[in-house]
Amino acid sequence: MAGSNEVNVNESKRVVPLNTWVLISNFKLAYNLLRRSDGTFNRDLAEYLDRKVPANTIPVGGVLSFDHVDRSTGLLNRVYLRAPESGGQAAAAAPWGFKELEKPLSCTSVVPVIVFFHGGSFTHSSANSAIYDTLCRRLVTFCGATVVSVNYRRSPEHRYPCAYDDGWAALKWVTSRPWLHSGTENNSKVHVYLAGDSSGGNICHHVAVRAAEAGVEVLGNILLQPMFGGQKRTESEARFDGKYFVTVRDRDWYWRAYLPEGEDRDHPACNPFGPRGRSLDDLVGKFPRSLVVVPGLDLVQDWQLAYVEGLRKSGLDAKLLYLKEATIGFFFLPNNDHFYTLMEEIKSFVSPRCDSLQKA
Amino acid sequence: MGPSSTSNAGTGKPPPPPRTELDGFLAGAGHKVRSSDLHHVAQRLERLESAMVSSPSHVVSDLTSDTVHYNPADLVSWVDSLLSELTHSYHHPNNSSAPTSSTSSSSRSLPVDLDDLFAIPSAANNWLQPEMPLSQPPQLTVFTTMEEDSGIRLVHALMTCAELVQRGDLHLAGTLVDEMTALLTRINTGCGIGKVAGYFIDALSRRVSGAGSAPASPHETEILYHHFYEASPYLKFAHFTANQAILEAFEGHDCVHVIDFSLMHGLQWPALIQALALRPGGPPILRLTGIGPPSPDGRDTLREIGHRLAELARSVNVRFAFRGVAASGLEDVKPWMLQVSPNEAVAVNSIMQMHKLLGPDPSPIEPVLSWIRGLNPRIVTLVEQEVNHNQTGFLDRFTEALYYYSTVFDSLEAACPVQPDKALADMYLQREICNIVCCEGAARIERHETLAQWRDRLNRSGFRPLPLGSNAFKQASMLLTLFSAEGYSVEENEGCLTLGWHSRPLIAASAWQASPLSAAIAGGDN
Numbered sequence: 001m002a003g004s005n006e007v008n009v010n011e012s013k014r015v016v017p018l019n020t021w022v023l024i025s026n027f028k029l030a031y032n033l034l035r036r037s038d039g040t041f042n043r044d045l046a047e048y049l050d051r052k053v054p055a056n057t058i059p060v061g062g063v064l065s066f067d068h069v070d071r072s073t074g075l076l077n078r079v080y081l082r083a084p085e086s087g088g089q090a091a092a093a094a095p096w097g098f099k100e101l102e103k104p105l106s107c108t109s110v111v112p113v114i115v116f117f118h119g120g121s122f123t124h125s126s127a128n129s130a131i132y133d134t135l136c137r138r139l140v141t142f143c144g145a146t147v148v149s150v151n152y153r154r155s156p157e158h159r160y161p162c163a164y165d166d167g168w169a170a171l172k173w174v175t176s177r178p179w180l181h182s183g184t185e186n187n188s189k190v191h192v193y194l195a196g197d198s199s200g201g202n203i204c205h206h207v208a209v210r211a212a213e214a215g216v217e218v219l220g221n222i223l224l225q226p227m228f229g230g231q232k233r234t235e236s237e238a239r240f241d242g243k244y245f246v247t248v249r250d251r252d253w254y255w256r257a258y259l260p261e262g263e264d265r266d267h268p269a270c271n272p273f274g275p276r277g278r279s280l281d282d283l284v285g286k287f288p289r290s291l292v293v294v295p296g297l298d299l300v301q302d303w304q305l306a307y308v309e310g311l312r313k314s315g316l317d318a319k320l321l322y323l324k325e326a327t328i329g330f331f332f333l334p335n336n337d338h339f340y341t342l343m344e345e346i347k348s349f350v351s352p353r354c355d356s357l358q359k360a
Numbered sequence: 361m362g363p364s365s366t367s368n369a370g371t372g373k374p375p376p377p378p379r380t381e382l383d384g385f386l387a388g389a390g391h392k393v394r395s396s397d398l399h400h401v402a403q404r405l406e407r408l409e410s411a412m413v414s415s416p417s418h419v420v421s422d423l424t425s426d427t428v429h430y431n432p433a434d435l436v437s438w439v440d441s442l443l444s445e446l447t448h449s450y451h452h453p454n455n456s457s458a459p460t461s462s463t464s465s466s467s468r469s470l471p472v473d474l475d476d477l478f479a480i481p482s483a484a485n486n487w488l489q490p491e492m493p494l495s496q497p498p499q500l501t502v503f504t505t506m507e508e509d510s511g512i513r514l515v516h517a518l519m520t521c522a523e524l525v526q527r528g529d530l531h532l533a534g535t536l537v538d539e540m541t542a543l544l545t546r547i548n549t550g551c552g553i554g555k556v557a558g559y560f561i562d563a564l565s566r567r568v569s570g571a572g573s574a575p576a577s578p579h580e581t582e583i584l585y586h587h588f589y590e591a592s593p594y595l596k597f598a599h600f601t602a603n604q605a606i607l608e609a610f611e612g613h614d615c616v617h618v619i620d621f622s623l624m625h626g627l628q629w630p631a632l633i634q635a636l637a638l639r640p641g642g643p644p645i646l647r648l649t650g651i652g653p654p655s656p657d658g659r660d661t662l663r664e665i666g667h668r669l670a671e672l673a674r675s676v677n678v679r680f681a682f683r684g685v686a687a688s689g690l691e692d693v694k695p696w697m698l699q700v701s702p703n704e705a706v707a708v709n710s711i712m713q714m715h716k717l718l719g720p721d722p723s724p725i726e727p728v729l730s731w732i733r734g735l736n737p738r739i740v741t742l743v744e745q746e747v748n749h750n751q752t753g754f755l756d757r758f759t760e761a762l763y764y765y766s767t768v769f770d771s772l773e774a775a776c777p778v779q780p781d782k783a784l785a786d787m788y789l790q791r792e793i794c795n796i797v798c799c800e801g802a803a804r805i806e807r808h809e810t811l812a813q814w815r816d817r818l819n820r821s822g823f824r825p826l827p828l829g830s831n832a833f834k835q836a837s838m839l840l841t842l843f844s845a846e847g848y849s850v851e852e853n854e855g856c857l858t859l860g861w862h863s864r865p866l867i868a869a870s871a872w873q874a875s876p877l878s879a880a881i882a883g884g885d886n
Contacts, residue, residue, distance in 0.1 A: 054863065
């Protein structure tokens with residue numbers, strides 16, 4: 001790999017704008033510094049390097065945010081809302097405050113609430129990381145949704161199933177907030193969707209399974225370059241290894257850090273439709289419909305496509321959005337077509353009147 | 361820029377910014393890079409990748425475990441410093457003590473002169489990225505118990521009352537105060553929103569009735585400060601971080617002089633004295649000048665504290681001299697009182713004092729900053745509350761304070777301090793609340809401003825930042841693990857460190873020195 005490094009670098013530079021290349025390469029560099037070959041992780045340095053931003057109850061770009069912290073777990077949820085229309089009783093730039101927690105989002109229309117699980121391969125980042133805060137704000141702006149971005153305990157300090165337990169707790173919290181309700185009187189509830197990128201996408205799947213089994217309604221799953229894998233090596237892993245920011249080796253490291261010690265990548269957390277996975281046909285009618293977004297230059301794509309197949313084989317509704325020239329992280333900066341395509345797709349996916357069930 | 365042209369043909373894409381400006385999208389991701397520097401950074405990243413791939417693994421792991429990082433927001437300097445670190449260690453595998461390397465995680469072997477490592481970024485912060493507000497935004501952190509009905513109604517009432525006060529309708533505000541006092545009887549005032557609301561209702565009541573707040577005697581203030589120090593990590597963090605930076609700044613100097621803007625009980629200094637005693641090469645001669653209020657009863661408290669510190673210094677063989685400067689306020693201090701000599705390295709230390717100088721015109725802040733700069737200090741350590749309580753509008757100030765102190769009190773409860781620390785720490789904070797809510801004009805001294813505001817002010821007054829670094833970050837994080845309460849977090853903010861409760865920074869520490877041009881003008885002034 002060392003010898004072909006120049007070729008790899010030139011290839012990735014050809015397909016993304018320069019500032020995107022700098023951003024993702026910088027992450028790659030930082031992450032290389034943080035992962036240790038013995039499987040441990042330099043958490044202090046990771047927190048130091050991670051660019052974080054505070055919440056802001058004054059609307060910026062029409063979006064305001066505030067934080068909720070669960071006292072028992074210490075986990076942060078950050079709520080993003082579309083700023084209320086001015087001309088109401090509040091002054092134009094008055095900070096949104098405690099009193100609004102008494103009212104639902106809307107009594108006349110449906111407002112989708114997206115529970116967002118940030119990525120980072122189960123190890124990196126937080127809801128208040130700058131890249132994710134920005135992404136969630138854009139989701140509100142483009143899709144008209146309310147977004148609740150949630151933290152979960154990360155590996156290697158906390159392994160499977162911590163992330164899923166935390167995700168499930170977050171979903172229960174969101175669905176039990178009266179102030180996240182919307183809709184008219186006989187349809188007032190939290191209209192909830194799950195979304196996430198990378199490990200966040202993986203969490204969406206497993207939380208949705210739990211929700212379906214428990215009878216908690218989730219209206220849709222949005223999996224953005226979800227993190228799945230398996231023991232066997234696939235063609236996309238061979239073809240794209242090291243070419244577009246990601247290597248098979250680093251993927252292996254993150255799975256070793258997340259899965260229980262001694263487990264391999266056919267563990268159902270990693271490979272839900274693999275040899276140790278299960279069909280979900282008993283959950284038809286309960287498991288949400290899915291939108292799975294696959295970047296065409298992601299080395300994990302074969303596993304992501306296999307996931308879509310697995311959903312469909314179980315009789316579940318899955319829409320595939322395959323973005324041929326997209327690399328991982330294409331959605332972090334709005335400087336490419338794929339970003340706008342993605343936002344349009346998500347918008348129509350969470351729109352209450354969307355009943356088109358196109359399959360790719 | 362061939363690679364980008366095909367991808368940019370999208371709809372709704374904003375026009376590219378002028379090349380000397382910061383790249384807006386990267387700024388939104390927390391990285392400050394000028395558009396014109398993108399190629400340079402990209403090139404460095406490529407070289408770093410090649411260097412890391414071709415280096416032996418022990419070199420790379422040294423790079424990660426030993427290197428001290430500074431200001432990762434400034435991508436250019438961070439990448440450059442990593443590259444020089446890596447190529448240096450690669451070429452000199454046995455030499456770990458070269459002057460430009462920043463190896464060793466021990467707090468004492470830090471580089472002699474930080475300037476050798478990297479270019480200190482200029483204040484290129486004028487470009488307003490629509491997605492990144494410049495100043496600390498109003499923050500609301502909700503904790504699960506906040507959703508109790510009475511709690512929310514109380515907060516609602518508090519805001520309404522504050523609005524009435526702002527409008528000048530004191531009569532109606534007074535009625536509301538009575539109603540809120542009644543509401544208080546129905547909820548738990550021992551903790552949570554009930555407790556905080558109680559303090560704010562009290563403060564509003566005083567404002568409305570014209571009773572105002574009783575000024576605390578300096579003696580009382582010192583005691584409350586001491587208990588606040590014991591009950592929470594905030595002041596410990598302040599002292600610890602400042603001492604770390606002062607220690608680094610004093611490397612290589614044999615005569616050093618610390619000027620403490622508020623001595624209190626001298627709690628900050630034993631740790632520094634001990635660290636200096638253990639310094640490789642031996643301790644310097646240490647002078648400490650402690651500023652504090654005059655004692656009304658004839659006791660010379662400053663001198664007593666100085667005496668105790670001298671005893672400690674003697675016990676660890678550090679040559680030490682103390683001088684007390686009695687002044688009711690910093691505005692009464694004149695530089696000649698500090699008796700700075702030309703051959704000493706000076707550190708000016710201000711823990712939550714500068715904001716008191718931000719009063720109405722003629723505000724003493726500029727003259728004070730000016731004489732500080734005139735001392736040509738090696739370092740100025742500044743710790744301040746991370747919040748804007750200096751807004752002119754009463755309602756804004758009130759709202760900000762309510763959110764801020766709710767968070768602080770919450771963090772204190774989680775830290776489970778013992779009595780009487782807890783009760784007296786509460787009183788310490790209550791005094792601040794009262795001053796912010798009740799007082800105006802010269803009487804209002806708790807005029808906290810945010811790190812972003814202080815940065816702006818200090819940059820304009822001829823200072824430049826001295827980044828605090830990942831080592832200080834790591835050690836501050838370790839300090840926090842001594843507290844049983846989970847939830848405190850240390851964050852890095854462009855070379856400064858903040859300590860906060862969950863995602864909300866509450867106190868910010870930064871370090872500064874005089875910018876070269878001003879130092880030249882100040883010349884041999886002492």
